[in-house]
Amino acid sequence: MRKFAAMLILLLVVLPQLHAAPKLIHDIDAMQVRVYQLDNGLTVYLTRNAETPRLYAEIAVRAGSSTDPADCTGLAHYLEHLMFKGSSKMGTLDYSKERPYLEKITRLYEQHFVETDAAKRKEIYQKINRTSTEAAKYAVANDIDRIYKFIGGTNVNAHTYYEETIYKVDLPANQLERWATIESERFSDPVFRLFHTELEAVYEEKNTSLDSGARMISEAVERLLFPGHTYGSQTVLGLPEHLKKPSLVRIRDYFQKYYVPGNMAIIISGDIEMDETIAVIDRYFGPWPAKPVPQVKAQPLRAIDGIQRVTVQHEGEEFVTLAWQTVPNQHPDAEALMIFDMILDNSVAGLINLNLVSPQKVRSAGSYVNQLNEAGAQYLWGSPRDGQALEDVEALLLNQIRLIQQGKFEDWLIPAIITNLQSVTESSYETNENRVAMIRDSFIARQPWAEAIQDHARLAAVTREDVVRVANQYFGENYVVGYLVKGKADIQHIEKPPIDAVPLNSSSESAFARSVLALPTTPLSPSFMQKGKDYQQSGPINGVTYYTTQNPVNDLFSITWTFPKGSLHDDLLLTAFDLLEKSGTAQMSSTELGKRWYQLGVSADFYVNENFTEITLSGLASSYEPGMKLLWQWLHDSQFQEATLKKLVADFKISRAEAMEEPGTIIHAMARYHRYGEQSKYLKRTSSEQLDQLSVETLKSSLAQLLKLPHDISYVGQLTENQWREKTPVLKPTAKAPAEPNRPVQPIQEPVEILFYHREMAQAQVWIESKLDGLSPDDLVVLNVFNEYFGGGMSSVVFQELREARGLAYSASGYLSSPRWVGDHYLAVGSIACQADKTEKALTKFLQLFDQLPESDVRFKETRDALIARLRAERNDFRNRVSTVQFWQRRGVDFDLSQRAYQQVPSTQLKELLGFYRQHVKSRPKRISILGDRSRVDLDALKKIGPVRELVAEDIFTR
Template sequence: MKIKSLLLLVAFVFSYQFTYSQSKYEWKQASAAGYTYKYVTNDPMQTRFYTLKNGMRVILSVNHKDPRVTAKIAVRAGSNNDPKDHTGLAHYLEHLLFKGTDKYGSLDWAKEKPLLDKIEDLYEVYNSTTDVAKRKEIYKEIDKVSGEASKYAIANEYDKLMSSIGSQGTNAHTSVEETVYEEDVPASSLNKYLLIQAERFRYPVFRIFHTELEAVYEEKNRGLDNDGKKMYEATNYYLFPTHNYGQQTTIGTIEHLKNPSIKAIRQFYNTYYVPNNMAIILSGDFNPDEAVKEIDKQFAYMQAKPVQEYKPAPEQPISAPIIHDIYGPSAESMRICYRTPAEGTHDVLMIDLISTILSNGKAGLLDLNLNKQQKLQSAGAGLNQFKDYGAFCLTGSPKQGQSLEEVKDLLMEQIEKLKKGDFDESLLEAVVANSKLGEIQGLEGNDNRAQALMTCFIQNKGEGWDKSVSWLDDEAKITKKQVVDFANTFFKNNYLILYKRKGEDKNSLKVEKPPITPVETNAGKQSAFVTMIKNMPSTPVKPQWMDFNKDIQHGKIGNASVLYTQNKDNQLYRVYYKFDMGSWNNKLLPFAFSYLSFLGTEKYTPEQISKAYYSIASNFNLAAGSDESMVTITGLQENFTKAVTMFEEIINNCKANDAALAAFKNRIMKSRSDAKSNKGAIMKGLTSYAVYGAKNPFNYSLTDQEIANITAEQLVDLLHNLMNYKHTIIYFGPESLSKFTTTLAGLHKMPATFKDCPAAVKFNRTSQTANQVLFANYDMVQSEINWVRNTSLFNAEKQPMIDLFNDYFGGGMGSIVFQTIRESKALAYSTYASYRTPSKKEEPYTISAYVGCQADKMKEAIKGMNELLNTLPQVNKSFEVAKVGEKNNIETSRITQDGVIFAYLNVQKKGLNYDPRKKEYEALDKISLDDITKFHQQELANKPYTYCIMASDKKVNMEDLKNIGDLKTLSLEEIFGY
């Protein structure tokens, strides 16, 4: 589903000639608690827009659903604003804003500062030096002084500080026009959060610089291995030959990454990180009068400065098709892209609507004419809109025996249909109906709310929010004739075509590994500022436990059990049919579920079914897992009977279609082939092989011959009989239990007695007795290593220890693994470790540890992780932070809606009948660091592991792998089973 249909996520400032619903959505002004704010009438989010005296925008949306607050601090500066000779600067600055200030992140600022000044000066010399030998000498000095400076630095103190106040999802992102710092904090910690952020932006210190730069190098290399990212960057490069959208990538060039300037970064910060160019956006459980007062108090020190916005020269119109090839190891695909005008224009509104007419997942032209008819592997369309311009793209991938040029022709045919008006006018009404559903869904989540407000601030400082909330009304006024007229004006020979072909990317260059001496992290130490924050009083939050006897009502429909919770917030419903069987019971089940989307009945064609569901803003989905399957029907309660009735007609009366099956088999074979070129799928297969051995769930698949032998009758018979198997009915919606069961009993056909499910295949877990290496060869810049080991069976009594251990050892940026592998040794961008809990009581725990790093760092990375697996560093401060963070998360988590039912079903699999968080919460205070260390020694230390390694055999030394353990190079056939 597109972002737009989740919420009013992109703020459109429409042109003045467009007719607005101004009488309904108007800016008004009000005052409260001594502050004046603006708001838009009939805004479903009831957002307040403040402007403080120093120009900082404060945007507040109250939502009391959970005792938490999503917070975003947005800066209207991104890679567009990077200096031409220092691309990637805005992104790197984002990384450095996690390093602290002179008050935190430092043990002794007076001693640290002269060393940091020296490093800054050395980088300026390094930046201007071209002689290779001299550069190496300068870098050696940088490395040396950085080691000295690190003795006074506390790495990742920011992350530990945020964990200690219960923050979740500490993160940030940089894009072309924005840099945004994100947190999700308990409502009781909001004042602490604001105090921390005010300090964070007061005087950021760019410490631990060269190891963080190495992390950015790793991030750059990960992008070089990502064909999707290469396609994205190529799209911008060719659509915007003048604008920085295309001429400056967010992560920057390799040359500029090799020559950073701390002075330039500081200048960028001083220029753009000023209050009149920033906004604090809060959505969640807080008092807006108190919140704005506290924000003003904490950020009043910031002084406004003039900010010169990036003003690009206009792009020249595209007068003829631009065609380019992009190469890489993943599956072939292509895209047709059109440059769109500035955000806020009527044209962008029309293009966004057109993107939904073409592709909405159900009834768009691409959905019905291409995907439903299986004329290609897949097709879609979407708009990526920035402030000055945007990119509207149609995407497609070929089925077996089909060329990319043929895919292009099929996509172009749909543009021609659009221009001819070859679509139902009712589709426009359906778009609005589905947007209504999406708006309701989106308002439930704090992050959706904050994201919408953040986008509005970045694109127009929030001034277009009235147009955002009038979006549904404005869109409903657009006629089919207006769409067709616009399409004929807009879609001409003004497009870019990118063909993503399989092959070696000869332009790919990796960033070379510099010599880095591990730096000191001082993980067990703490600054006075952090001590002060921790000692601040806070209002305790009482945890809320699920009581399955009270929170879930039980009923019966025929011989099926019903699990029920009521939706008291809105008119959305979700009904599920849950089956205790999956692909392990019947390999054909996932094929049958997918095949259903191409089938009709005596009453309806497949196209009519898709149109009908889209017209009532409803949906159904069938998903087959390994040992359970789910049918889900969702929508607005007013359309419940229609949606369920139609599904019952489809599942019971679908007709076999041999032509659809032949096309379906073609696409299955193509997707199986494509999976073998997907490095994520390959690593998943390697890991499954490590956990289970040669016979494992990942490669438990049909052979090519078995697929060829599947008949339409087999699949249809399986679908017709599906409801004869035992299933549990789950409902979350506004109707009472009695009314729901009465209504569904008249719609949902069930047998007098259920059929027994076929027996499931059993997979035996491996028992590692010696180190083993499973290697998969892949054309990539990086290497990926996953350590795997099966341990003991599930034990509910051990769970509090395990969850606390995971948080302390490898669960986040403040963890031991992250601090050592990334912060101290600069060996990876991504690294983690986890003692993974099984889903069932009869299954064992699994240890998993991961490092993704440059191939030339692999040997060092393996050594570094092995040291941590064998010897657990004991850092009391980090342990206490982990414990407080665990408790805060439990205190402020609220499992509601149908989440209660699925939590109940999950604990049942573990042999429990209660909310396990209660026992964990009570046990946490009793667990000591010595307990964690003993657990580590018993379960992880000096144990044999299976090393799943994926890399290019041209970039790693295979002898190094043999030194780890028995080396087995797996073929793709062994990994995938076909």
């Protein structure tokens, strides 16, 4: 018997290795990508990037909304969410006891799916709710995220699009085998537990889209652009009526059909050894059984008959969208159409940029292309100036196409486009995420990597004649016009179903999790940033501090001037830079300047923060000196025109008015008003009347005063400090840096004060805030531990309690923020977006989390170990080293926070975290801002939490 057992064990060990070895398909290109195919059909792409000791992995599935069943739209996206629920081993305490409940839930959902009587559907849902509560007693919520968090993983996420569903994670490089263990288990044996709360989270994501005018007009245009095709009829998030009656059987069938090795790929970029990595992948994923690969039959796509028009009403910015059918991504004309799009709009020197935006004929405009597997589209868009009709913007956009059809574009433009595209590609090599994205796109497009790496060569071969031909061939009088106009949006309100909070077992862990964490790894040695090694610093010398960082990857440079003055010091700075971007010099007009920037392959960018301003020049190293000369002429010899300013002010006033109707701006302004009162930046900003009185001399003076301040200069590239400083003009500071902004937080009179702003929308947005006293930079380590415990990822307190247990929201976050400058404030912040009729319940639970923090030794240990693992693998990439130093300097932190955290976190105990929480966070007075529909939000219930004051736009905005 023992001999038989020993032979059986040997057989089990040997069997997984009986399949053929991975087949190497490709191994030569700029990223040194290796492409393999396992015996079961699974494709594997590997690329080595040793800049940091991390790896970024995606698992790609060729399935998305376009393969959803017509009566179950949104199914692929549902499945994406359910793939985080674990398996018969992962995410469960006892699957044998859990399984009968899950099977009953599946049967109940099938009854719910076919039932048409509303009352009976409610009865079935009540049974689902009760059964789900019983099933959840055996579930470990977000086990997968907890494991990843424990081993230092970040960005655990996924997305669904027309033809793809992608699962992603960023990990320390020594966690490859643990990753393979987790993912091979997840994809070979998924279990769809905790479904009814996840259903609500998905619907909350749909609600978010309903409050977006841009998304609503996009979907309306797609319906007309792709007649008879699922690209137009099936949105990624699905129809509301389908989302509320899902079928777990249909979802399982979809998984079985599309999640098969031959329809999937693993893509990894990072600090990996190729041979070792493919061996691990083959060991864990090779035993997956080969299954039939779904044959995707191209759907019929009818041509557009004439000009099709659609109008959508929504709050916010008005604009027009034009859309044409073109070609799918593997069509011979695909490259010519991409060049056509770049001739229209390349942000700097396209026809739309030079003919419409720069001369202020429209407020804003652009174009973009979308080439999918079965069809393609070209889009143009534009927003009107004050008094300008959308029809006029439409005509101006159409004229730009006619210019290309007539060949009226300059000869230098196509070569310049090719050069700039190559620069973009080179910069993409710098990050693992961008490297993987390039590879993933080729896999989804069913394009062999050997062909994908020739994309740039094919683009470079495009001629003027090719562009003129496709412009005339594809852009006739058969297209779609979409108008987004101001008006009352058509919002579908869905009744909130009764959901009981399910137990989460947050202090438990699955046997699978313990087995994964027991796998041996070689710990990474931490490496903290060192001045003189990772970057060079000189000065300050005559008011200027110089930083130099070497670029080890490509020949792209960037140089940034950072000035200690921002919008809170001078509200006109941003307007001054906006005017600069519309202005030329004594030698060349704004249009000629845009052409020259693009020809050189460099760009100048401006960033005005509340307490500092940055000017950045970046691009090809070969253009450093001419680019610098051009920037200097622009900054010091700009020719501001009153007529340009008047148009700019008019456009700015429209943009400001439209922003005052956008939910994101409103809730932000509410929170700032609640915090600072009349000192809120939205009330202190320059009024419309003052804007009308602006002169070019005032703005020129704002810019000139900025350039006189002490500043930092940070260079990233391949030159030494002496070399780049020799090639760089000098600004000589003659003024003192202004004091940091001082805005005292307003006193609060009640334990909880609520501000409410009415707006008709599907969701309510809630912002919770407390001012924290008695903190200093020495508290930052424990503050970060608290943030990880409270709001860090899907296994955190906030996510688990608000979304996973109760289905109250799609997005919810909670954290403690540190001051942005010396003298600024520490704050506790919570935010949630939820269906309006869930507002009171969501807010009540969130307040409870802040004031009755759940205590869990297991969760704390996971948090602590996660931070340690992350710190071991943490490295600042070469482009962000100096900005990280400056970030902490502005906050008065004179030590390496990562290094201190690595020293202190291992010995931190739960009692220290709780002591910090009780002293600084617990029971602090709360300021609550709520934006939502008065008819859907229960104001009387809110008044039981704290006094409610209703606001209008004039309370929080200066017009």
